[in-house]
Amino acid sequence: MADYDLLNYIDGNWVGEGLNKIEVTDPATGAIIGSVPNGGEEETKQAVEAAHRALAAWKTTTADDRADILRAYFQLILDHKDELAKLMTLENGKPLKEAEGEVAYAASFIEWFAEEGRRVYGRTVPGKRENHRIKVIKQPVGVVAAITPWNFPAAMITRKLAPALAAGCTFIVKPPEQTPLTALKLAELAEQAGVPKGVFNVVCGDPEAFTNVIMSDMRVRKITFTGSTQVGQLLMEKSAKQIKKISLELGGHAPVIICDDADLDKSVDMVLASKFRNSGQTCVCANRLYVQSGIYDQFVEKFAARVKELKYGNGFEDGVEVGPLIDKDGYEKVEKQVKDALEKGAQCLVGGKGHADPSKHTYFYEPTVLTEMTPDMEMMHIETFGPIAPIQKFETDEEAIHFANDTPFGLAAYLYTQDVSRGIKISEALDYGIVGWNDGVPSAAQAPFGGTKQSGLGREGGTEGIEEYLETKYVSLSL
Numbered sequence: 001m002a003d004y005d006l007l008n009y010i011d012g013n014w015v016g017e018g019l020n021k022i023e024v025t026d027p028a029t030g031a032i033i034g035s036v037p038n039g040g041e042e043e044t045k046q047a048v049e050a051a052h053r054a055l056a057a058w059k060t061t062t063a064d065d066r067a068d069i070l071r072a073y074f075q076l077i078l079d080h081k082d083e084l085a086k087l088m089t090l091e092n093g094k095p096l097k098e099a100e101g102e103v104a105y106a107a108s109f110i111e112w113f114a115e116e117g118r119r120v121y122g123r124t125v126p127g128k129r130e131n132h133r134i135k136v137i138k139q140p141v142g143v144v145a146a147i148t149p150w151n152f153p154a155a156m157i158t159r160k161l162a163p164a165l166a167a168g169c170t171f172i173v174k175p176p177e178q179t180p181l182t183a184l185k186l187a188e189l190a191e192q193a194g195v196p197k198g199v200f201n202v203v204c205g206d207p208e209a210f211t212n213v214i215m216s217d218m219r220v221r222k223i224t225f226t227g228s229t230q231v232g233q234l235l236m237e238k239s240a241k242q243i244k245k246i247s248l249e250l251g252g253h254a255p256v257i258i259c260d261d262a263d264l265d266k267s268v269d270m271v272l273a274s275k276f277r278n279s280g281q282t283c284v285c286a287n288r289l290y291v292q293s294g295i296y297d298q299f300v301e302k303f304a305a306r307v308k309e310l311k312y313g314n315g316f317e318d319g320v321e322v323g324p325l326i327d328k329d330g331y332e333k334v335e336k337q338v339k340d341a342l343e344k345g346a347q348c349l350v351g352g353k354g355h356a357d358p359s360k361h362t363y364f365y366e367p368t369v370l371t372e373m374t375p376d377m378e379m380m381h382i383e384t385f386g387p388i389a390p391i392q393k394f395e396t397d398e399e400a401i402h403f404a405n406d407t408p409f410g411l412a413a414y415l416y417t418q419d420v421s422r423g424i425k426i427s428e429a430l431d432y433g434i435v436g437w438n439d440g441v442p443s444a445a446q447a448p449f450g451g452t453k454q455s456g457l458g459r460e461g462g463t464e465g466i467e468e469y470l471e472t473k474y475v476s477l478s479l
Contacts, residue, residue: 004034012197054198
């Protein structure tokens with residue numbers, strides 16, 4: 001029997017009892033763990049109305065008062081860390097320890113933007129004549145609608161919610177069908193923290209119906225989305241009709257450049273942390289490794305030995321570091337790319353096998369290391385989203401930079417070198433929004449997360465993160 005039969009959260013009320021249900025399953029066992037209402041256009045309209053109605057009071061609340069509520073919210077999330085982590089492992093499959101880490105990461109955005117909201121400053125500009133004054137102020141953009149992905153059920157919400165609320169905006173989120181339970185728990189905790197009704201709304205259900213409403217309603221002034229580039233392109237096209245502000249954090253295809261002067265042990269540790277987090281199902285995980293010929297054999301030997309030790313399975317089991325893939329489509333993509341690489345001459349040193357049970361809807365893939373990769377293999381130019389580490393040899397820095405930049409994506413890239421001059425040159429040459437230099441896990445609330453090219457628009461986190469939810473106004477005064 002399902003343990004979590006939850007409702008939508010709209011205008012401070014738990015609603016949707018009469019609607020059809022979306023079943024939520026555990027990707028590690030296939031068991032049904034809960035359900036949520038299958039909301040549509042009517043429910044989305046109710047959320048927009050609630051957010052619009054709440055906006056006038058929320059945006060005039062002082063930054064200090066909003067910060068106090070967000071600080072209380074931050075503490076409640078930490079107090080419920082165990083429950084949130086369990087929910088994430090149940091509906092997403094990631095190992096429990098990793099889920100606990102995500103709770104702390106998600107909470108860090110609430111804490112950061114609680115204080116950043118106090119630092120939304122304007123300025124005074126010299127006038128053009130003696131009796132002229134110019135005042136520049138920042139104001140909340142208004143009602144914000146967010147669409148979030150399944151791979152980080154908590155953090156991808158708080159990274160958008162925290163700056164929106166801190167800026168004085170009201171917020172509607174549509175979580176993914178695979179992982180809606182965490183979103184609803186976050187709404188429950190927001191209510192307990194004192195977030196007023198209508199300020200934070202959660203609508204589970206049909207993404208097309210949700211999108212149709214938010215794109216056609218002028219009261220929704222900002223769209224923020226994390227997901228695939230293809231969907232991002234459609235949202236950008238639709239947003240153009242009303243010139244809505246839009247932030248997009250889209251697909252990546254992160255390269256890793258390991259130079260011959262790298263700290264070998266540290267680079268192995270960091271690539272492991274980057275590659276196999278969430279079973280390789282992250283937009284910034286190491287997707288393709290380029291290792292310089294001078295240390296290629298040493299790196300491959302050390303790395304393969306470590307990957308061989310990784311335990312995969314149910315995220316609740318002791319010692320499991322790699323959980324299941326989220327669904328059949330994700331599993332088949334990994335299978336297809338591995339097969340393509342092997343047929344074109346790649347060598348499989350570790351793993352290389354899937355373990356699927358379609359009758360239970362469970363899909364696992366062994367942590368895998370592929371060597372002798374070449375640029376014509378699909379895995380080297382299309383994001384994998386699985387626990388596969390493909391390794392290609394390079395000779396010169398210029399060659400590695402060319403391989404790394406030869407993609408329409410530009411979210412995250414990684415490089416390993418102990419030479420500061422070399423590191424500066426490579427990091428500045430990489431056409432990416434995020435570069436991890438001797439760091440496989442660079443994400444932090446205080447840093448501006450986002451990509452270039454087809455990896456998106458805008459930044460989340462840092463001082464830049466709150467600017468995405470503000471409009472700049474200047475007042476020209478003639479005395």
